[in-house]
Amino acid sequence: MNESKKIVIISDGTGKTAKRLMDSVIYQYRGQQVSYSLIEIYKEVRNKGQFDNVLKKIDDDYLVIVSIISDDLMKYIRKALDDRRILHLNVLEPMLNTMSKFLGVHPDYKPGILQIVDDRYYKKVDAIGFTVEHDDGMGKFINEADVILLGLSRTCKTPISVYLACNFGLKAANIPIIPNPHSKVQIRAKLAAISRDIIFGVLMQPEVLVRIREERARILSGDDPKKAYLESYFDISEIRQELRFCREFYDELGCETMDVTKRAIEEIAFDIINRLKRKGLAE
Incomplete structure (x- = not known):
């Protein structure tokens, strides 16, 4: 069996949304010979300083699943993770982009709702x-x-x-x-x-x-x-x-x-x- 893959979740709320989605996706790989570990859920990360503290604890061996609503903070996080070649995904982004196009308005960008x-x-x-x-x-x-x-x-x-x-x-x-x-x-x-x-x-x-x-x-x-x-x-x-x-x-x-x-x-x-x-x- 391959070495266990390491995952962390970074959220501006409780991380429950990202965790549920991750579990649903991971379940699709249940028949494969892969192993993963959810190392940590970093909750209520709502500014750059809080994210920088998280960044010190991870490297390019990790997958970072992000559930951050703030556009400015997400840009900062994306650049920092890209610079370190850390694979990452903002689970809210595809839904927000599509919903904004459909509704014709922008979201409120309020974390923890x-x-x-x-x-x-x-x-x-x-x-x-x-x-x-x-x-x-x-x-x-x-x-x-x-x-x-x-x-x-x-x-x-x-x-x-x-x-x-x-x-x-x-x-x-x-x-x-x-x-x-x-x-x-x-x-x-x-x-x-x-x-x-x-x-x-x-x-x-x-x-x-x-x-x-x-x-x-x-x-x-x-x-x-x-x-x-x-x-x-x-x-x-x-x-x-x-x-x-x-x-x-x-x-x-x-x-x-x-x-x-x-x-x-x-x-x-x-x-x-x-x-x-x-x-x-x-x-």
Whole structure:
């Protein structure tokens, strides 16, 4: 077998783009008697000085795969590698040249954009996992939440939480309020170490909540929504008392409130985001 070929990747970001492309191409040679080693991925190389430090570590035995978006820096790198007769390839160049001809405009030449996209994607994935685990008062890491919703049953806490996670990457927890003193004690204990700035008390007009709960009761009980154990669930007098309990509890906690009656989930979510922004707690 031939001596192992040495490869390095130089990138102005993480090098993931160049690494993926290299792996795809190398795979086409899997049937050949060749060996290679990826010696190093040099990340976030964004100026001449950083590149010069890399250049000291390589010679003409290497293949240099470059993923650099800056035209000026790429010209400098190309000349330096050509002068030393080091084989090199900028994996972005063919695509950029062709795309510019097709679109009729030049690129922004901003390094690391893909990594920003990747980071945002994984942040959302983490947020969704957290939100699912901390739905309906569950979960053990509520101190890591970016936002916490409190509210009665059927006041849209879960869909709001999921929307915040999926669209804004916020770790959202929600806690149901059961109108009794023991529930107060439990919630207070759970929220003891958490800033009130990220806690929002959800409210809804009683007449609307009645209809929502009545429909829910019908689904749960089949054709007989008047079963005794569900009657109080959508009784308007009971609901008014529950809402009164919530308002008093929110005042005691010192948290903001929001009425979600007949509001779209995305409108509510943007309202929460804007409130967090005003406090410097969201981008």
